[in-house]
Amino acid sequence: MIWEKLPKGFTILAPMEGVTDSVFRAVINKAGRPDLFFTEFTNVSSFASEKGRHDALERLTVIPSDSPIIAQIWGKNPEHFAILASKLEELGFSGLDLNMGCPDKHVNKAGGGAAMIRTPELASECIKQARENTNLPVSVKTRLGFTYVDEYKEWLPFLLKHHLAALTVHLRTRKEMSKVPAHFELIPEIIRLRNEISPETKLIINGDIRDLEHVHKLSEKYPEIDGFMIGRGVFNNPFCFTNKKPTLEDLIELFRYHLDLYDQRAAEIHYPFEPLKHFYKVYINSFDGASDLRVKLMDCKTTDELRQVLDEFKFE
Numbered sequence: 001m002i003w004e005k006l007p008k009g010f011t012i013l014a015p016m017e018g019v020t021d022s023v024f025r026a027v028i029n030k031a032g033r034p035d036l037f038f039t040e041f042t043n044v045s046s047f048a049s050e051k052g053r054h055d056a057l058e059r060l061t062v063i064p065s066d067s068p069i070i071a072q073i074w075g076k077n078p079e080h081f082a083i084l085a086s087k088l089e090e091l092g093f094s095g096l097d098l099n100m101g102c103p104d105k106h107v108n109k110a111g112g113g114a115a116m117i118r119t120p121e122l123a124s125e126c127i128k129q130a131r132e133n134t135n136l137p138v139s140v141k142t143r144l145g146f147t148y149v150d151e152y153k154e155w156l157p158f159l160l161k162h163h164l165a166a167l168t169v170h171l172r173t174r175k176e177m178s179k180v181p182a183h184f185e186l187i188p189e190i191i192r193l194r195n196e197i198s199p200e201t202k203l204i205i206n207g208d209i210r211d212l213e214h215v216h217k218l219s220e221k222y223p224e225i226d227g228f229m230i231g232r233g234v235f236n237n238p239f240c241f242t243n244k245k246p247t248l249e250d251l252i253e254l255f256r257y258h259l260d261l262y263d264q265r266a267a268e269i270h271y272p273f274e275p276l277k278h279f280y281k282v283y284i285n286s287f288d289g290a291s292d293l294r295v296k297l298m299d300c301k302t303t304d305e306l307r308q309v310l311d312e313f314k315f316e
């Protein structure tokens with residue numbers, strides 16, 4: 001069971017829609033990998049439908065450097081959770097995680113993500129169906145509550161009573177989105193709930209964790225936390241799972257590696273160019289001329305044009 005094999009204070013790259021696909025995971029693997037990867041979330045009903053299955057399978061692509069990796073899935077139809085759960089082991093996953101925290105309006109309107117906090121019976125049925133149809137460990141990633149922070153007092157015990165393999169708590173409510181600081185002050189109380197209700201459940205915290213140094217500090221302060229999940233920290237520093245302070249050369253080399261992987265993936269599937277633009281700031285920042293360079297990169301339409309702009313730029 002993967003969760004038992006991870007070292008105390010393990011690190012995870014957070015699932016991020018439109019970001020943590022197989023290409024970006026390979027980039028992070030080169031920079032310095034976390035102990036565990038998660039996929040972006042995949043909709044169970046898309047997978048269950050003939051029309052959506054192909055796209056869902058593309059999102060669930062696993063490459064050798066991903067391992068170990070958890071598939072994150074979302075939806076509201078328990079039967080569809082059963083269908084997708086039954087396939088994940090053969091696709092190469094070490095576990096599956098149910099998303100019960102996504103604040104996106106469309107996702108919530110469809111009854112998924114954080115909306116599950118308001119439909120606990122349905123959440124329970126989805127966990128049950130997933131579990132009954134796989135040998136893989138089942139975990140949940142959620143928030144403190146939908147509207148009020150205090151909702152965690154009922155919601156987290158409710159989830160813990162399912163004796164999940166792991167529970168990731170993003171230390172904010174759905175209403176808070178990512179606009180307020182994560183509620184680190186609640187960590188001791190969340191540890192107490194886990195210890196009391198389901199000591200075997202691995203407890204992972206998430207929200208505003210910057211890098212490995214920050215993980216070590218938090219781990220010293222809260223040794224009973226099993227794992228630490230970093231999301232947006234990778235935008236600030238793609239080497240955040242290491243102690244390395246990257247130089248400009250390191251970042252440019254990683255950017256070029258990202259472009260090579262992009263080309264390889266685009267040769268296999270329809271892989272749009274536009275989303276690649278979101279990543280420029282990850283590599284091209286905080287040096288003289290960075291914003292001018294980004295403007296030039298934004299005008300490019302192919303990876304070869306991007307490489308040419310990089311070749312011609314005079315780095316100080």
Ligand SMILES: Cc1cc2nc3c(=O)[nH]c(=O)nc-3n(C[C@H](O)[C@H](O)[C@H](O)COP(=O)(O)O)c2cc1C
Binds near residue numbers: 209229232
């Ligand atoms: C662009 C983006 C996409 C995200 N997609 C997902 C997702 O697919 N599943 C999920 O559970 N959380 C998703 N999240 C939330 C992150 O996993 C994480 O909980 C959140 O960013 C807080 O952690 P951080 O402060 O380390 O970024 C997403 C966040 C961002 C910024």
